[in-house]
Each structure stands twice: as C-alpha cells, then as structure tokens.
Amino acid sequence: MMFIDPHAHMISRTTDDYEAMAAAGVVALIEPAFWLGQPRTYVGSYIDYLSHIVGFERFRAGQFGIRHYCTIGLNSKEANNQELAEGVMEILPRFALKEAVVAIGEIGYDEQTELEDKYFRLQLDLAKELALPVMIHTPHRDKKRGTSRSMDVCLEHGLDPAMVVVDHNNEETVREVLDRGFWAAFSIYPSTKMGNARMVEILRQYGAERIIVDSACDWGISDPLGVPKTARLALDSGVPEEHVRLACYQNALSAYGQSGQIKEDDWLNPPAIDQRTLYEGNSVLRGGREARIEEPGAQRGMDKLIIE
C-alpha cells in the first residue's frame, strides 16, 4: 500500500526517519511551513527557511525515494510579531509559486489575537488570488471555538470549503468540519493530538470521505510513521481497505492536487528531468556513499556495531 504523509516537518527530522518512512510505504509527503520551536526574529531567517523547504529538503527527501512537497505561509505564533509578519507577507508571493508548493499553510489561530486574525485573513486572500488550497492549523487551546472561527472566516473571504484542509481535528471538532464541507485532517501525534486507536474509531464512525490522516512529526516527540501505523491498525481492525486508501493516500492527493503541483505520476512515472535533479532514490549521498533504504531502525541501537 502506498501512503502520503500530508503534514510532516522534515527539516526537524533525521535521515533515519526518511529511511523508515520509505520502507513503510510513504511515497510522498507535504512539509508545511511552521514555527521552529522558537520564534524567528528577522524576515531573513524566514526567507532562508522557506528556501530550505522548497530547495534542499525537497532534494534530501528525493534521495530516499520520497517525493517532497510543501506549503508556504506565516504561522499563527509568528503572526504576533508585527514587524516580522509584515516582512513575511511581502515575500510570500515570491515563494508561493515555487515548484511543488501545494497550498498556503499552515495558517490559522494560536491565541486568537487580533494580529493572528489579520494575517490569517490576508493569507486567505492570497490563496484565493493564486488559486491555491489552504492548510489550516487549528489551535491547541480553545480548539473547538478556534476551529469554528477558522471556517467562518474562510467562508467570509469567499473560499470554497473544498479548497480548505482543516488540520489537527479531534472527536470534538470533526462533525462540524465535515458538515460544512471542509476536508478534515487528523494528526497522529502522541500525547497532545490524536492517537491512532482513536483515529480508527473515527474512521469507523464517519467513513473516510474527506478525512485525511497525517503525522505532523516535528521537533517534538512524534512519530514519522504515524500514517502507515494508523493504516495497519485500521486494516487489522477491519476498516475497509478502500477507506484506509482514501484517508492515508487518496484524499490528500485530491485535496492538494487542486494546486496542480502534486500528481500521482510524480512517483509512479517520474519525468526524466526530476530523476536527474530531485528524485534519485539511489543517489550518492554526501561522502559518496550509496543511499540504501534500510530496515526501519537499522541505524538505531547498539546491535549494528560496524560503521563503514
């Protein structure tokens, strides 16, 4: 089974993670622009970060046979630094049209301040202008109201719910998101967001129409195999295979495919130019070592003692 992880902050992850993801069947992933764990204080840092996720990180993923896409946006936390936010808004159009940018995101609310609201709205207008989908980060705190408000504002700005993925849902928010016609994404992230046994229950209860599973793996204690592990658990629990395929692969492709920047052919039938530049799978790594997809975890622990 092929999987897409439509929310993975690979800039914070290691090559071991890429190897494990590839071995588990992840063929493509989407890296949303986000907060790095501490605030950036200059627009220059933001420019370099966006360059990194459209450039080097995409190349790095390709070395493991994984296609890398990203979303471009000003996250809600950093929207509260007005000087930074103004600078970022100015440079976003420069990045939003880069190759493999599949959405404006992840944008939305954190503390639901006025500044967060202002820059959320400006970015919704930008997404509309560029005909790009939107990836919404719903707040950790006051999630239920924050989620409703995010959708209200999208509709107020004339966005089609079919172009908007609302992420980090839980049992309390999913019903309203689906009822209003948005895509509902769930982050399988230990301790704080969604667990995969709970996710299986959601799939049982709601089916898989417009439901998307992701890992949101980042610099915290998180699991880059969130999507394949959820798929396995769902299949073992008797969820129909087609539902698993929709939630762990097809729906992300359908939602973000509306950007014109992600297609199944990218990994099933990659164009020659991409194979020469970005998608080698068996390319020579730094230091001239052949890339090898190893057993997940083969690099971890003390049992593999020889380092050549």
Add this chain to the structure above:
Amino acid sequence: MGTPTDLLHEWLSRRVSEQSLEWLDGQLGKLRDASGDRDLVITLGMIPRRLGKDDLNLSAGDLAAADAARPGWDPSLWTIETAARVLALLAFSGNEAAFLDAYKELCRSADVAEAIALYAGLPLYPAPEKLVDQAGEGLRGNVRAVFEAVAHRNPYPREQFDENRWNQMVLKALFIGSTLDPIQGLDDRANPVLARIMCDYAHERWAAGRQITPEIWRCVGPFAEGDMIADLKRVAGSSDPQERSAAALALTASGAPEAKAILVGLTAESAALEAGTLRWKDVVPA
C-alpha cells in the same frame, strides 16, 4: 548568425503551443521595460506551469548554432523551462545594475529547477566577471544538479574562476558523486596544485578502504613526478580495467621517463591508446 536570445526563442517556438508562446512573448515585452523585479519573479514562477518542463531535445545543428553564437555554450541537456527562464533573464538584463541585484536575490530564493536555470545561463549574461561570487555560491550546496549547472557543459568556470575556485570545484565534483569529463577546460586548466590535492585525496580514500573514481588521475597525469608516479603505478596494477585505462591515459600525459616504463607493462591499454580508441570519457563511472 543568431544571437543566443534569437536561438532560445526559435527553439521554444518549435516546442510549445502558440498560446504558450504568446504568453511568453507578452512577459518578455514587460521584462524589457521593467523597472522592478516583480514581473521577473512572477514570470520565472509561471514558466513551468505555462510551458512545461520537457527536455528541449536540441539537434546537432542547434547545438552547433549555440556554439557559434557563444563559444562553449552547450544547452544539450536544457529543458524547456530552463531555456524560457534564461530567455526571461536575458530580456531583463538590459539594465546591468538592476540585473545584477535581481540575479543575486533570485539565487537566494530559488527552488532547485530555478537555480539550475540561473546557473546554466551564466555564459549568456552581461558583466560575467561580476557574477563570479554568485557562481561560487552555486557550487557550495550539496544538490548535485545545481552544482552541475555551474560545473558541467558550461564555459563560465574556465573563463572566470581563479585557480583556487577552479580546483575546489573539480575536487568537490568527486565529493558529491559527480563526474569530471563534462567540465569544460579540464585539461587546459590542469595545474600542479590540483594534481597534488588529487593525490592526497586518493591516499585518504585508500586509507579508508573506499572506492575512488578513475577520472581523478586525469588531473594528475600532466604533473606526475616522484611519489605521484608511484600512485599511478599502483593504479596501473589494478584488477579493474577502468583503473588501468585511467592509469594509461594519465601516464601518457606525463613526460616523466618512469611513466613510459610503467606504460610498457600496460600492453592492451597502450594498444588502445595507439589506435585512438581509449579516451578519458571511457573511464567515467556510469
């Protein structure tokens, strides 16, 4: 004889739809009179969406015309998007100062395909001597395709790089698994410092029990003496036919009498050299 701009336009007109060409011509018109770089950024971003990313697939005649228009210009591996992006950059380059500023900014925020176009176009831009540092930036990353946009099939490095930058480029090609044969001017710009660097590198690899590309000896041959000859002798004794071929080619380039003595032992390779059937491109790793 056509200018590079004429040629690029002609090749693109053969490969893209009338509608796409009309859009491109409209953008090029805007860029010729542009004051800021906003139109340029948008044009570069939209090109692959409007024109596609297929290979240009130039004929031998096209490539001859390219070389006649600008000696050393080799667009044999260019794609439609690279050609159109370089065309857009050339349209914008009328104001040299504005172009130099924009070029640096564009390189800073380029995605991989954009970076390839920005660097592949180096032989065609105005004021080439002012772009050397930026070309050096193109060699600093680990994305092989971007590195090769500067280093391979490009006359710019041989014309503009000082010896240290040149040597670092050739050496780095080996570190990122690239090849040397497509570097223009490799033999003309060979130098004793690079020969020594390459021998030192070979010793590092041997100490680590790691493979080494036979192409490395191309940089050593013309300056081989003393312990370098001993290194070539070691390679000449290899069980790998490509290594022996590389040793024969390198020893032939050396004027040292000891080199001739080692060559005598390489009978098959020497015969191939005599017959003209052994060239450096035959020892490029697949």
